Amino acid sequence: MERRKVGILGATGMVGQRFIQLLNNHPWFEITWLAASDRSAGKAYAEACKWKLDTPLPANIGAMTVQPNVPELAKDDLPKIIFAALDAEHARELEPKFAAAGCAVISNSSAFRMVEDVPLVVPEVNAGHLDLLEAQAWRKNSGGYIVTNPNCSAIGLVLALKPLEERFGIESLFVSTMQAVSGAGYPGVASLDILGNVVPFIKNEEEKMQEEVGKLLGRSRGNRIEMLDAKVSAHCNRVPVEDGHTECVSIKFRKKATREEILAAWSEFAPLRGQHLPSAPEHPVEFDSSVDRPQPRLDRMRGHGMASTVGRLRECPLLDWKFVVLSHNTIRGAAGAALLNAEVLARMGKLDKLGVPTGNAAQRQAVLA
Numbered sequence: 044m045e046r047r048k049v050g051i052l053g054a055t056g057m058v059g060q061r062f063i064q065l066l067n068n069h070p071w072f073e074i075t076w077l078a079a080s081d082r083s084a085g086k087a088y089a090e091a092c093k094w095k096l097d098t099p100l101p102a103n104i105g106a107m108t109v110q111p112n113v114p115e116l117a118k119d120d121l122p123k124i125i126f127a128a129l130d131a132e133h134a135r136e137l138e139p140k141f142a143a144a145g146c147a148v149i150s151n152s153s154a155f156r157m158v159e160d161v162p163l164v165v166p167e168v169n170a171g172h173l174d175l176l177e178a179q180a181w182r183k184n185s186g187g188y189i190v191t192n193p194n195c196s197a198i199g200l201v202l203a204l205k206p207l208e209e210r211f212g213i214e215s216l217f218v219s220t221m222q223a224v225s226g227a228g229y230p231g232v233a234s235l236d237i238l239g240n241v242v243p244f245i246k247n248e249e250e251k252m253q254e255e256v257g258k259l260l261g262r263s264r265g266n267r268i269e270m271l272d273a274k275v276s277a278h279c280n281r282v283p284v285e286d287g288h289t290e291c292v293s294i295k296f297r298k299k300a301t302r303e304e305i306l307a308a309w310s311e312f313a314p315l316r317g318q319h320l321p322s323a324p325e326h327p328v329e330f331d332s333s334v335d336r337p338q339p340r341l342d343r344m345r346g347h348g349m350a351s352t353v354g355r356l357r358e359c360p361l362l363d364w365k366f367v368v369l370s371h372n373t374i375r376g377a378a379g380a381a382l383l384n385a386e387v388l389a390r391m392g393k394l395d396k397l398g399v400p401t402g403n404a405a406q407r408q409a410v411l412a
Contacts, residue, residue: 044389048122050076052112052137055083055092057229058128058151061378066126067101069382070321071389076122077109084111095229112137114144123187123397126381127152138189142181145398147388148189149381153251156191156258159267163191163258165198165380166387167314167327168205171263173384173391178266183402190388192380193259194251196220196279196288199370201259202327202351203292206312207305208260208271212297215274215362218252221282221289223339226372237283248279287339288372295362305356305364306330320386322379324350337369348374349383 049066053059054077066074078084083091089105112133114121125141127134127150134152141148155161160178164170176188192198200218207213222245224232236242257270282289300308309328316325324346330353331337337352345352348371359365370376388394 044071046071046073047124047389047394048073048075049124049126049385050074050078050122051126051128052078052141053128053130053133054088054109055079056128057095057225057373058377060092060094060096061373062126062128062382063101063104064096064098065322065374065378065382067104071386072124072382074104074107076117076120077104077107078112079109080112083109085109093229114141114146121146123147124385124394125149126378126385128378129154139181142179142187142189143185145185145187147187147385147394147397149385149388150189150191151377151381152191153194153247155189156193156251157254161189161191163193163255164384164387165193165201165259166320166323166383167312168201168259169261169263170314170387172268173388173393174263175266175268176393177401184400186397186399186401190384192377192384193255194248195226195370195372195376196222196248196290197252197255197259198376198380199288199351199368199372200252200290200292201256202370203309203353203366203368204256204260204294206308206328207294207296207300210298210304210308211300213260213271213273213294214297215276215295216256217276217293217362219278219280219291220248220252221280221284221291222248223284223286223288223372224281225286226288226376227281232281237281240283242281243278245279245281249277252277252279284339286371286373287343287369288376289337289339290368291365292368293359293362293365296364300364302356309353315387318387318390320383320390322347322349322383322386326350328353330354330356337367339369342369343371349379351375
């Protein structure tokens with residue numbers, strides 16, 4: 044596939060750094076534009092960013108000049124594919140401006156996840172929801188659009204749930220999370236608040252999980268999503284782990300399921316196989332039969348950080364079954380999720396002819412001319 048130019052909004056933050064790490068030497072995408080806040084704009088990226096990842100900052104990226112978060116100032120330098128790593132407040136203001144400028148905005152933010160015509164996507168779970176973007180006003184007026192990936196704790200969970208929902212149906216779900224500090228960004232949670240401690244509150248996290256699971260596992264009905272008809276209850280906790288969200292799940296099915304049937308559903312789950320997507324794990328859900336797995340330190344990098352690991356499957360005396368699921372929160376739960384969305388969009392042809400309005404034939408011809 045032809046390499047396409049991409050930009051990163053919010054490039055100096057932790058998710059922005061992870062985008063750079065994952066996109067460096069990517070076979071389909073090339074970083075040509077970085078943008079951040081006013082205090083970083085105009086500086087070399089290496090000067091503006093406090094690099095925190097365990098691989099070196101690529102020299103060519105470090106030498107790039109950080110641009111303002113303003114599409115109008117970029118003019119011809121603005122790539123049409125934008126990975127957005129903004130907090131919700133800034134995303135709500137800035138992402139529509141880039142979509143209106145004809146860009147595909149592939150967002151990690153929560154700002155537009157639950158908007159009716161904005162796809163909220165985990166490709167193995169609901170890639171078909173990407174067709175929603177064709178109903179967006181930005182798509183019709185400028186050729187641009189917004190696509191989102193879910194909350195970091197919802198992504199690992201729905202990967203494990205999707206094959207179960209397909210085979211057995213889900214009636215109710217209880218999940219309690221133990222979420223890594225990297226999910227709070229940098230500098231994140233103060234050390235005196237988290238070391239030797241558990242914080243049983245993450246603002247808006249429980250609400251996000253409960254809503255987003257319903258949309259992700261819902262059915263596409265024309266230009267809207269019919270939410271999953273299931274009860275979902277979440278408890279979210281911050282724990283002193285660097286990377287990797289662990290979730291304890293209890294589930295009640297609509298149809299009885301045996302242990303062997305559940306394990307088969309997970310092992311046979313490979314909806315992207317054959318598409319040859321660079322970031323897609325061969326096995327999106329991996330089961331570990333050890334009595335004490337998964338663990339963040341040992342299992343978060345399965346599938347290069349893009350797989351969910353499940354374990355401790357056993358009968359639940361309250362519901363039907365219970366298990367533990369682990370996923371890497373800044374790879375699969377953030378930048379890697381958006382990158383995989385972009386790869387699927389490329390395969391679907393939805394990264395072609397960006398900036399070409401779809402809503403008016405005369406307008407389309409004028410732009411193409």
